[in-house]
Amino acid sequence: xxxxxxxxxxxxxxxxxxxxxxxxxxxxxxxxxxxxxxxxxxxxxxxxxxxxxxxxxxxxxxxxxxxxxxxxxxxxxxxxxxxxxxxxxxxxxxxxxxxxxxxxxxxxxxxxxxxxxxxxxxxxxxxxxxxxxxxxxxxxxxxxxxxxxxxxxxxxxxxxxxxxxxxxxxxxxxxxxxxxxxxxxxxxxxxxxxxxxxxxxxxxxxxxxxxxxxxxxxxxxxxxxxxxxxxxxxxxxxxxxxxxxxxxxxxxxxxxxxxxxxxxxxxxxxxxxxxxxxxxxxxxxxxxxxxxxxxxxxxxxxxxxxxxxxxxxxxxxxxxxxxxxxxxxxxxxxxxxxxxxxxxxxxxxxxxxxxxxxxxxxxxxxxxxxxxxxxxxxxxxxxxxxxxxxxxxxxxxxxxxxxxxxxxxx
Amino acid sequence: xxxxxxxxxxxxxxxxxxxxxxxxxxxxxxxxxxxxxxxxxxxxxxxxxxxxxxxxxxxxxxxxxxxxxxxxxxxxxxxxxxxxxxxxxxxxxxxxxxxxxxxxxxxxxxxxxxxxxxxxxxxxxxxxxxxxxxxxxxxxxxxxxxxxxxxxxxxxxxxxxxxxxxxxxxxxxxxxxxxxxxxxxxxxxxxxxxxxxxxxxxxxxxxxxxxxxxxxxxxxxxxxxxxxxxxxxxxxxxxxxxxxxxxxxxxxxxxxxxxxxxxxxxxxxxxxxxxxxxxxxxxxxxxxxxxxxxxxxxxxxxxxxxxxxxxxxxxxxxxxxxxxxxxxxxxxxxxxxxxxxxxxxxxxxxxxxxxxxxxxxxxxxxxxxxxxxxxxxxxxxxxxxxxxxxxxxxxxxxxxxxxxxxxxxx
Numbered sequence: 001x002x003x004x005x006x007x008x009x010x011x012x013x014x015x016x017x018x019x020x021x022x023x024x025x026x027x028x029x030x031x032x033x034x035x036x037x038x039x040x041x042x043x044x045x046x047x048x049x050x051x052x053x054x055x056x057x058x059x060x061x062x063x064x065x066x067x068x069x070x071x072x073x074x075x076x077x078x079x080x081x082x083x084x085x086x087x088x089x090x091x092x093x094x095x096x097x098x099x100x101x102x103x104x105x106x107x108x109x110x111x112x113x114x115x116x117x118x119x120x121x122x123x124x125x126x127x128x129x130x131x132x133x134x135x136x137x138x139x140x141x142x143x144x145x146x147x148x149x150x151x152x153x154x155x156x157x158x159x160x161x162x163x164x165x166x167x168x169x170x171x172x173x174x175x176x177x178x179x180x181x182x183x184x185x186x187x188x189x190x191x192x193x194x195x196x197x198x199x200x201x202x203x204x205x206x207x208x209x210x211x212x213x214x215x216x217x218x219x220x221x222x223x224x225x226x227x228x229x230x231x232x233x234x235x236x237x238x239x240x241x242x243x244x245x246x247x248x249x250x251x252x253x254x255x256x257x258x259x260x261x262x263x264x265x266x267x268x269x270x271x272x273x274x275x276x277x278x279x280x281x282x283x284x285x286x287x288x289x290x291x292x293x294x295x296x297x298x299x300x301x302x303x304x305x306x307x308x309x310x311x312x313x314x315x316x317x318x319x320x321x322x323x324x325x326x327x328x329x330x331x332x333x334x335x336x337x338x339x340x341x342x343x344x345x346x347x348x349x350x351x352x353x354x355x356x357x358x359x360x361x362x363x364x365x366x367x368x369x370x371x372x373x374x375x376x377x378x379x380x381x382x383x384x385x386x387x388x389x390x391x392x393x394x395x396x397x398x399x400x401x402x403x404x405x406x407x408x409x410x
Numbered sequence: 411x412x413x414x415x416x417x418x419x420x421x422x423x424x425x426x427x428x429x430x431x432x433x434x435x436x437x438x439x440x441x442x443x444x445x446x447x448x449x450x451x452x453x454x455x456x457x458x459x460x461x462x463x464x465x466x467x468x469x470x471x472x473x474x475x476x477x478x479x480x481x482x483x484x485x486x487x488x489x490x491x492x493x494x495x496x497x498x499x500x501x502x503x504x505x506x507x508x509x510x511x512x513x514x515x516x517x518x519x520x521x522x523x524x525x526x527x528x529x530x531x532x533x534x535x536x537x538x539x540x541x542x543x544x545x546x547x548x549x550x551x552x553x554x555x556x557x558x559x560x561x562x563x564x565x566x567x568x569x570x571x572x573x574x575x576x577x578x579x580x581x582x583x584x585x586x587x588x589x590x591x592x593x594x595x596x597x598x599x600x601x602x603x604x605x606x607x608x609x610x611x612x613x614x615x616x617x618x619x620x621x622x623x624x625x626x627x628x629x630x631x632x633x634x635x636x637x638x639x640x641x642x643x644x645x646x647x648x649x650x651x652x653x654x655x656x657x658x659x660x661x662x663x664x665x666x667x668x669x670x671x672x673x674x675x676x677x678x679x680x681x682x683x684x685x686x687x688x689x690x691x692x693x694x695x696x697x698x699x700x701x702x703x704x705x706x707x708x709x710x711x712x713x714x715x716x717x718x719x720x721x722x723x724x725x726x727x728x729x730x731x732x733x734x735x736x737x738x739x740x741x742x743x744x745x746x747x748x749x750x751x752x753x754x755x756x757x758x759x760x761x762x763x764x765x766x767x768x769x770x771x772x773x774x775x776x777x778x779x780x781x782x783x784x785x786x787x788x789x790x791x792x793x794x795x796x797x798x799x800x801x802x803x804x805x806x807x808x809x810x811x812x813x814x815x816x817x818x819x820x
Contacts, residue, residue, distance in 0.1 A: 032608075032623075033623055033626065036627045036630060036631075048612070050617075050790065050791070051617055052612060052614075052617075053614055053615060055617075059670060059671045059672075086603070086615070087602070087603040087604045087615070087644065087668070087670060087673075088602070088603035088604035088605070088606075088615050088616050089603075089613070089614070089615040089616075090613075090614035090615045091615075104669070104670030104671070104672060104673075105669040105670045105671065106602070106604050106617070106668065106669030106670055106717070107604070107615070107670065108614070108615045143789075147789070148789040148790060148791045149790070149791050155791075155794070156794070163627070163820045164623075164624045164625075164626075164627030164628045164631065164723070164820075165624055165719065165723060165790065165793040165794055165820065166794055167623050167624065167626075167627050168620040168621065168623045168624030168627070168719055168790060168793075169620065169719075169790040169791070169793070169794050170623075171608040171618060171619065171620060171622075171623040172608070172617070172618045172619070172620040172790055173618070174608050174609075174612065174618055175608075176608050176609055192497070192498070192516070193496070193497040193498035193499075194497045194498035194516050194517070195498070196498075198442075198581040198582070198584050198585075198586050199584075199586055202458070202462060202584065203499075203500075204462075204463055204499070204500035204518070205463060205496070205497070205498050205499040205500045205501075205517070205518045206498050206499075207460075207461055207462075207465075207516070207582070208581060208582045208583070208584055209581065209582070210578040210579065210581060210582040211578065212581075213442075213443055213574075213577050213578045213580075213581040214574045214575055214577065214578030215574075216443065216574075216577075217446045217573070217574030217577050217578070218574045220446060221446075221574065234497065258497070258516065259514070259515040259516030260469060260497060260514035260515045260516055260517070261469045261514070261515065262469075262514060263497075263514075307516070309575065309578055309579075313574070313575060334747075334819075335747070335749065335771075335797075335819055337744075337745065337747045338749070339745065339748070340750055361745075379553075379557070379558040380460065380558060380559070380575065380578060380579040380582055381460070381558045381559050381565075381579070383575040383578075383579070384565070384566070384575055384576055384579050387745075409744075409745055410573045410574075410575065
């Protein structure tokens with residue numbers, strides 16, 4: 001049975017899939033210091049201010065700004081040192097006009113004081129007296145209460161992907177636990193009578209499973225929990241049973257199809273039979289990766305990926321990763337790692353198709369060049385030799401040597 | 411005591427540090443499917459070929475190429491179908507002149523056959539006969555044994571950072587375990603009498619620890635094992651004891667200094683006292699992050715980071731991450747995630763200093779703009795609001811609005 005594709009663009013394919021994924025996944029309460037790369041499932045409100053006291057940003061003297069007005073090298077202000085503010089503690093000291101107190105960076109600006117004079121703009125006269133040679137304005141060199149974060153402020157919105165500084169900031173606010181979306185479970189099914197488990201002795205005609213492991217790693221990188229159902233033979237009933245089990249266990253089911261057209265057709269038939277709304281897209285205008293199937297069954301994506309490793313990677317990146325983030329409620333996933341580079345050879349393409357070419361990056365005269373690694377798209381060695389994939393946009397008939405391309409880095 | 415800096419450039423600082431880190435860390439044998447983002451500690455040789463049999467890249471017929479020579483629409487070659495090659499198995503079939511066998515993509519090209527004719531270039535005449543309307547050359551539509559990976563070939567070099575496709579390829583070669591460098595242990599010490607644990611009730615004058623958690627996450631992202639020794643008071647003996655314990659436990663010691671100059675000086679004194687060769691750099695021409703200390707003690711880096719969160723992030727990224735990869739024996743660490751963008755405002759700098767400005771990214775008319783998020787460098791909120799840091803190179807006195815900058819993404 002020949003495949004009847006109504007091919008759609010990669011963006012359209014993703015749009016159709018995401019339009020069916022509106023229900024948020026459950027959330028769970030976790031320790032903040034274990035929440036790196038998780039996604040907040042609700043707004044995080046600051047319950048306290050940062051800083052919680054006026055802090056000096058300089059080493060110097062806490063002063064009453066008015067006392068320094070008009071001070072200069074020629075006509076310094078002479079002020080009375082009444083003590084030193086300890087780090088990490090409040091102080092009973094309270095400034096009156098004409099008085100200053102020694103303060104360290106990060107120390108409290110005590111009652112009465114409204115600014116800090118840098119130590120560089122002072123001169124010690126005696127144990128109790130300094131000269132100030134430059135005036136300060138009220139608030140100068142002071143971080144006021146809440147200047148960093150105000151009490152009651154939205155510190156993080158819902159759907160925020162947590163980075164190192166977010167974790168640090170939450171801890172800085174004393175928020176040691178928070179609600180995040182559960183990690184979506186991505187169930188991975190490999191099909192193909194020719195596919196064997198890597199641990200097993202290879203018999204003639206078999207190849208070892210590659211895609212289960214590549215996809216597992218890609219799912220991990222995206223913050224999902226990968227679950228493999230192993231290798232399913234080219235049998236409609238067996239594949240359907242596995243897919244149904246996947247839908248029960250997981251939030252997304254990814255089927256890595258066998259290489260033959262008949263297996264791909266069977267995979268399509270199985271996906272079509274699983275439930276509503278069913279197949280949304282069969283065929284994406286992308287190379288490699290055209291024979292991709294996007295379906296949704298009871299709110300869960302079921303993605304049929306082509307069997308060759310490169311196609312599987314390209315499509316996982318384009319379709320499955322955004323679906324994972326959508327399920328976690330993240331509207332602003334981390335940007336894909338990419339770079340601009342000049343293309344090392346002419347590369348032909350077909351308008352109306354997005355092409356991905358595996359490239360190695362080389363630095364030449366301070367510029368980054370993307371040198372295509374030519375090879376069949378179903379060879380793993382080209383993927384291992386490559387640093388990334390150069391993208392030839394949908395509307396181009398090719399890219400000339402020396403032109404700039406965007407390279408999605410591995 | 412004022413600090414006496416002999417400031418060096420960020421590149422020179424890193425070079426000095428790495429020149430002392432030549433001993434490789436120990437290696438360990440791990441399961442390949444658990445080795446994502448680890449670094450190979452020795453070459454990986456392919457012990458078998460990929461594919462291990464000649465594979466068809468098309469659905470069609472295995473043929474003897476010679477039998478198709480001269481075939482055309484007008485004058486097809488009539489060939490005798492002797493059977494179908496099963497997927498995933500060898501076949502007893504053996505072609506003689508004039509014979510073909512049906513084959514699927516990924517199926518074995520059997521003995522006697524030397525090419526595959528695509529099904530599209532054939533016509534079924536009867537159950538036993540096809541017409542071939544286009545000739546094929548020997549080897550056409552066939553991946554030969556070892557075309558992907560040859561037996562005995564170096565599949566991965568030592569010091570290779572393992573990506574999803576590398577894991578897939580290793581499994582495809584039946585390499586289910588491999589040797590990787592142990593994850594370096596990064597010991598994190600926070601100092602400062604003003605720093606409190608996030609779990610504790612905050613007393614006046616204290617701020618909660620941010621850097622321990624930010625640095626822990628950055629170390630995790632780089633593939634290291636973070637170990638926190640907690641918050642050490644501003645006491646020479648206590649800090650020295652902690653640093654010595656860190657050197658025993660860890661491969662890298664990172665001290666996040668308190669904010670005051672006196673604490674920073676004490677941190678410098680402690681680092682100087684730990685052993686040989688000791689302090690290599692005290693002061694880096696980078697903003698924020700100048701008061702950074704780089705030392706090596708008995709082959710282990712000891713890094714004194716400034717206390718404010720932004721400086722700590724910038725310097726960790728520049729200095730500690732490359733050191734982690736060097737210890738793992740990785741000469742080609744994953745590229746930093748960065749993007750080109752147009753700067754949203756004029757930003758002044760000083761020639762001879764690398765400046766980092768926190769920016770938000772915005773798309774405007776198909777271009778990415780980097781809009782500076784202004785704020786004190788010791789505010790965590792600016793880091794949380796920012797998408798990355800725009801870099802103003804060492805030799806520039808600033809960058810004009812609309813000029814292109816490289817943004818290191820968080």
